[in-house]
Amino acid sequence: MYDGIVQELIDELGRLPGIGPKSAQRIAFHILQTESFDVSRLSSVLVEVREKVKFCEICGNVSEEVTCGICRDPRRDPTFICVVEEAKDVVAIERTREFRGLYHVLGGAISPIDGIGPDDLRIRQLMTRLADGTVMEVIIATDPNLEGEATATYLSRLLKTLEIKVSRLASGLPVGGDLEYADEVTLGRAFEGRRTVS
Amino acid sequence: MPTYRDEGVVLRTHKLGEADRIVTLLTKGHGKVRAVAKGVRRTSSKFGARLEPFMVADIQFYEGRSLDTIQQAETIASYGADIVDDYPRFTAASVMVETADKVTELEGSPQQYLLLVGALRSLSRQEHPTELTLDSYLLRALSLAGWAPTFDSCARCGEVGPHESFVVQLGGMVCVKCAPPGAPHIVPDVVLLLDALVRGEWDAAEAHTQQNWSKASALVSAYTQWHLERTLRSLEHVAK
Numbered sequence: 001m002y003d004g005i006v007q008e009l010i011d012e013l014g015r016l017p018g019i020g021p022k023s024a025q026r027i028a029f030h031i032l033q034t035e036s037f038d039v040s041r042l043s044s045v046l047v048e049v050r051e052k053v054k055f056c057e058i059c060g061n062v063s064e065e066v067t068c069g070i071c072r073d074p075r076r077d078p079t080f081i082c083v084v085e086e087a088k089d090v091v092a093i094e095r096t097r098e099f100r101g102l103y104h105v106l107g108g109a110i111s112p113i114d115g116i117g118p119d120d121l122r123i124r125q126l127m128t129r130l131a132d133g134t135v136m137e138v139i140i141a142t143d144p145n146l147e148g149e150a151t152a153t154y155l156s157r158l159l160k161t162l163e164i165k166v167s168r169l170a171s172g173l174p175v176g177g178d179l180e181y182a183d184e185v186t187l188g189r190a191f192e193g194r195r196t197v198s
Numbered sequence: 199m200p201t202y203r204d205e206g207v208v209l210r211t212h213k214l215g216e217a218d219r220i221v222t223l224l225t226k227g228h229g230k231v232r233a234v235a236k237g238v239r240r241t242s243s244k245f246g247a248r249l250e251p252f253m254v255a256d257i258q259f260y261e262g263r264s265l266d267t268i269q270q271a272e273t274i275a276s277y278g279a280d281i282v283d284d285y286p287r288f289t290a291a292s293v294m295v296e297t298a299d300k301v302t303e304l305e306g307s308p309q310q311y312l313l314l315v316g317a318l319r320s321l322s323r324q325e326h327p328t329e330l331t332l333d334s335y336l337l338r339a340l341s342l343a344g345w346a347p348t349f350d351s352c353a354r355c356g357e358v359g360p361h362e363s364f365v366v367q368l369g370g371m372v373c374v375k376c377a378p379p380g381a382p383h384i385v386p387d388v389v390l391l392l393d394a395l396v397r398g399e400w401d402a403a404e405a406h407t408q409q410n411w412s413k414a415s416a417l418v419s420a421y422t423q424w425h426l427e428r429t430l431r432s433l434e435h436v437a438k
Contacts, residue, residue: 018215112292112432113210113251146250149282157285174241184273185247 006032058129060105060122062087070094070103077101079136083126083155085109085143093141101139104129109147110154118154126155130162137165144171203258204228205274207315208251209295213239221249221268223257224298224314229306233259233266245271252278252291252318275315280322285437287321290332292432294318297336300426301343309342329411330403332436333418334395341396345369345425349393352376360386366421388413 001007006028014024031037055061056068063069070076070090080101084090090103106121129135140155142148152168159166172190173182182190206223209230214220217239223231238246248255249268254275259266281291298314317335320326326334337347348370351358361371363381371389372381387406391414394402406414419433 110435112289112435113296115431115435117435146252146278146282149278150285150288153282153288154285177242181244183244183247185250185276185279 055105059103060087060107060125061090061103075100078134080139081126081129081135081137082139082141084141085148085151089141089143099139106142106151109142109151111147111150121151123155123158127158130159130164135164137167139167139169141169144169201258201260201269202228203256204231205254205256206231207254207295207298207311207318208249209299210251211235211249217243219249220265222299224302224306224311225257226308226311230299230302231259231266233257233268234262235268235271248273250278251295252281252322254315254318275319277318277322281318284328286328287324289432289436290328291318291321293332293430293436294321294335296430296432297339297422297426300428300430301339307342310339313338313342326400327404327411329415330395330400333411333415334398334403336418336422337392337396338398340422340425343425347392347396347421349389349396360389364389364417366417366424384413384417385410388417392417 002010009028009031010021010024013019013027014021016024019027031039052064053062054064054066056063056066056071058067058071061068061070065072077100080099081104082093082099082101083104083106084093085106085108087105090105093099093103104122104126106123106126108116108121110116110118110121130138138155138159140152142151156166156168170193172186172193173179179187204225204227206225206228209222209224211222212220214234217237219235219238221233221235223233225231235245235249237243238249240246245268248271253273254277256272256274257268258270260269277291281287294314294317298310302310313335317331321328321331325331340346347353350360351371352361352373353365353368353370354372354376357373357375359371359373361373361377362383363372363374363377364370364384365372365377365381368376388410391403391406391410394400394406395414395418419430423429423433
């Protein structure tokens with residue numbers, strides 16, 4: 001235990017995800033001992049991020065404005081909506097430069113065991129967006145784990161009533177990997193989702 | 199540090215750090231085990247897919263001070279894909295694993311393990327209606343844990359029935375003398391259905407009406423939560 005404010009700093013850092021007591025102590029001493037470390041810059045960014053960053057009213061992505069940059073961009077194709085779990089998934093898909101449509105961030109995945117049901121996600125807002133008939137295809141890009149698959153099943157059941165094409169991201173072998181090291185579940189999925197080449 | 203090997207069914211997972219997971223398993227020989235699976239959230243993980251909920255796997259553990267570490271996992275049975283294809287089945291399976299997690303809090307047993315694997319298999323193969331499979335599992339899991347409901351005699355004084363009142367707090371059907379004021383009366387058909395579910399008499403259970411299934415489900419939910427002394431979070435999300 002350290003005296004007063006030093007211990008408080010370690011405790012506060014330790015509350016962050018992925019930071020254990022040892023890491024918290026190391027970061028705290030880095031802040032204390034490194035002269036070049038600009039504490040005022042860090043604290044002002046932390047305050048600013050809490051004040052400025054909101055969630056886009058349309059898609060739920062993080063944004064500094066009422067709507068995010070992607071929803072405001074007239075070059076994006078409004079006939080495609082890609083449904084993701086978290087705002088960080090939007091960044092991952094944007095990195096591919098493959099998708100030029102819009103997004104919808106659910107804010108998580110259905111997980112009954114954690115008490116998260118469909119009503120706790122932004123599914124109602126998605127249905128409202130789809131109501132005007134602009135959207136031709138909904139691409140479900142939830143995580144390829146059990147909760148993500150369950151969310152995709154729920155959404156596809158819900159969207160069946162609307163006459164909109166619903167697709168799911170393909171699952172399969174990672175690029176650059178060896179086939180022999182693939183687990184049977186992934187390999188099985190790759191077989192299921194195989195495509196014709198000629 | 200010693201290693202051990204056991205087969206287990208994955209109950210749930212929690213994210214840990216950058217790419218790891220804490221996996222809670224109900225094993226055949228070691229009861230409930232919480233173990234770290236390193237790097238399983240990376241797409242390059244070799245055994246991430248084998249450690250998803252509802253998977254049954256043969257696992258090698260490395261004993262740790264507080265948490266064990268999973269070294270290898272081989273699939274024995276994969277029920278997740280079939281279960282997740284249907285939303286009501288997924289919610290029912292979620293209740294099963296949450297119940298298994300709570301019921302084996304202090305001590306697991308090979309019987310609890312086999313019961314859960316059997317129930318998940320039955321659910322994935324759609325052998326019986328989803329709600330009946332779930333209710334049957336809940337009643338049998340509680341029975342194995344020592345909270346078997348009584349249907350043919352009074353749960354309090356032992357007087358031979360049939361009786362009309364079902365009191366979850368007293369552990370089943372009770373006679374007129376033992377029934378507290380306002381104890382709910384249930385129709386004899388629902389009692390027969392509950393009894394068939396405990397015994398696994400599927401033909402008899404499936405012959406009952408949908409209305410009786412719903413009445414039985416409500417009683418089973420109340421009975422389970424009372425005896426586990428906690429609310430099952432997944433129960434309110436069960437889809438019909």
